[in-house]
Amino acid sequence: MNSTRITAVFGGGGAKAAAQIGALRALEEAGFQPTRYVGTSMGGVIAAGAAAGASADELSQRFRAVKVSQVARPRALTPIAGLWFRSLLRAEPLHDTLHRLVPARTFAELRHPLTLTTVDADSRELLTLGEGGLDLPLQDALAATTALPVYYPPVEVAGRRLVDGGLRAVLPLDVAAQFEADLVVAVDVGPGFDEPPPKQRARAPGLLLAHDLGEGVLMAQQAQDALARWRLTPGRARLIHVRPPLPRRATFAAELFSEFEQAGYETTRAALAQEQTHG
Numbered sequence: 385m386n387s388t389r390i391t392a393v394f395g396g397g398g399a400k401a402a403a404q405i406g407a408l409r410a411l412e413e414a415g416f417q418p419t420r421y422v423g424t425s426m427g428g429v430i431a432a433g434a435a436a437g438a439s440a441d442e443l444s445q446r447f448r449a450v451k452v453s454q455v456a457r458p459r460a461l462t463p464i465a466g467l468w469f470r471s472l473l474r475a476e477p478l479h480d481t482l483h484r485l486v487p488a489r490t491f492a493e494l495r496h497p498l499t500l501t502t503v504d505a506d507s508r509e510l511l512t513l514g515e516g517g518l519d520l521p522l523q524d525a526l527a528a529t530t531a532l533p534v535y536y537p538p539v540e541v542a543g544r545r546l547v548d549g550g551l552r553a554v555l556p557l558d559v560a561a562q563f564e565a566d567l568v569v570a571v572d573v574g575p576g577f578d579e580p581p582p583k584q585r586a587r588a589p590g591l592l593l594a595h596d597l598g599e600g601v602l603m604a605q606q607a608q609d610a611l612a613r614w615r616l617t618p619g620r621a622r623l624i625h626v627r628p629p630l631p632r633r634a635t636f637a638a639e640l641f642s643e644f645e646q647a648g649y650e651t652t653r654a655a656l657a658q659e660q661t662h663g
Contacts (some may be wrong), residue, residue, distance in 0.1 A: 390567045421496060437496075515563075554603040575604040
């Protein structure tokens, strides 16, 4: 597989992105070495770590050391009081954590090309950062691609207010299509119409649950459309679509990290075995 151009596409999904670390482990074991990474939101953080040269084991250790309190620190004592702020959560703890997870400061320091997605909060335009896009400092790019509205404030950089790329490209296959590849492995952990219901009802204000529901439905349709465009467009690279069976509403479910990682590993391993049989 050394001469095969492989693009790894990691979609957004919060804590469920742990499945992408499992996917990386399966790729390593099968001898599939991605030569390019494209990522959105927390999937972009996993992609950045891998593009910097970290192994699946190294990424797993780093992410397991992160506590929910380090990335989800409320601005106010109650969600209702938090409605008066630009976001429910403080951005600084998340940004500090991102730097610990991916210490590199520039895209040029990475071993493999990396492209992240973000959205201009004012124009609603989908932007790409890094390879083939705006050359921002890597830490600014990571902060932008993970700035999920309501939860985190926009990242102000280069005269723009940037937010989570998942609003326009939760599974950034259209971005990956800009680059030549022989094989694309897309690990899809975002909202979908196939997600099993959560084992217990979420404890959150009704308005926040309603927001998450609306956002989730739109993102699920968006991912479905991106997959359809890829499959219907002539000349596209072979696509391995990995969709681990993960629950809904698990954006901050860090306690399920091991479960998510294992699901990503097993689903990717099965998909790669099928590819090697029929490819």
